[in-house]
Amino acid sequence: MAGTLLVLALTSPARGYVLDDHQDFDFRLRAYTEAAVAAEKSEPQTKPSRVPFQLIEHRNFFNPELDGKLTRYQPFHLDDLSFRLALWGFYDGIYDYGTGQYARAIESLQGRLSQGHTNTGPITHTDTLIDPRKEYEYQPDPVLGGYGDVPFRINEAYVNSTKGPLFVRVGRQAISWGESDTIGLLDANNPFNLTLGVPGVFQDIDEARIPLWTLRGTYNLFESWGPISSAYAEAYLVPGSIDTTVSPLPLPKASPYSPPQDDPQSLVAGLIPASIGQSLVKPALGGILIGLYVHLPSRTLGNSRYGFRLGGIVARDYTTSIWFYRTFANQPVPRFLALDLSRCMGSRTSSAPARASSANPSTG
Known part of the structure; x- marks a missing residue:
């Protein structure tokens, strides 16, 4: 992506409404x-190109x-019982109106x-086709x-419970330990939507952060001990048998925020000279189809994500924590798979070497 964007936004103050007399909901x-x-003409490597004043x-x-606060309605004598439900969705109209590039x-x-x-x-x-438009x-x-059945995301759906020093949250939620106002270099517990750039x-x-179905618990260790105060221990688990969501792979040519890459099929020209492709490959195999394959983590307990953290305030001014967690990298690792001749049936169908992108577990 290259060039300058002019962004026009229409916003209004967020609205909130209390639904009951006790203000519990x-x-x-x-x-x-x-x-x-x-705002300007795109660089030559930008695909597709654009010109000034185009709506992109x-x-x-x-x-x-x-x-919702459920504390007054529950029979379990918990100090707190509450829930949160939030949806997340968007619609980008440039695929239906405006510039059609x-x-x-x-x-x-x-x-x-x-x-x-x-x-x-x-x-x-056994792979599933990706619909770039969706x-x-x-x-x-x-x-x-x-894939593609629900046109929005249940962004948060969890229940909170507190009893004494123990706090437990169960459901779809975001974990953010390396917090930042802009680019979160250490904020890697949850995947991010990378289709709109950084x-x-x-x-x-x-x-941009994508919440996961998570079991999370926090235990307050003590209020004050020497120079340390408000100490706590926290742990979470994202069961791999339920949720192995990773960052969606940015696709070429699909958006103004797409990586500056051409159609994967264009790699054929660099791999096989045109003379050989026309005289030998096409008559024998019917042509070669390049495939971009995203290797997703399988839904097994072995692909569970988890983390543990100790934290507190030192000398009343310094928030300090130390943690360990296991996650999947936001950026996949590119790999090349061998030529697949099983899709070749004479000259009627194409053989397909696939370029794979796999997300491997990592720790932080």
């Missing part, structure tokens, strides 16, 4: 519409939230874009239902 809604216009983004975002670019992609949970998905034909136009929920630059970092 309240509803809030945050929404905005944002348009981006190209019209993002309509909504984030309704419902909070990105919709045409998606339709013109010839490389095979797919994802799956095994190393051999493209070879065993990923960039409204981004469906990554866990609920099949989180914290082109998109609010909290809006």
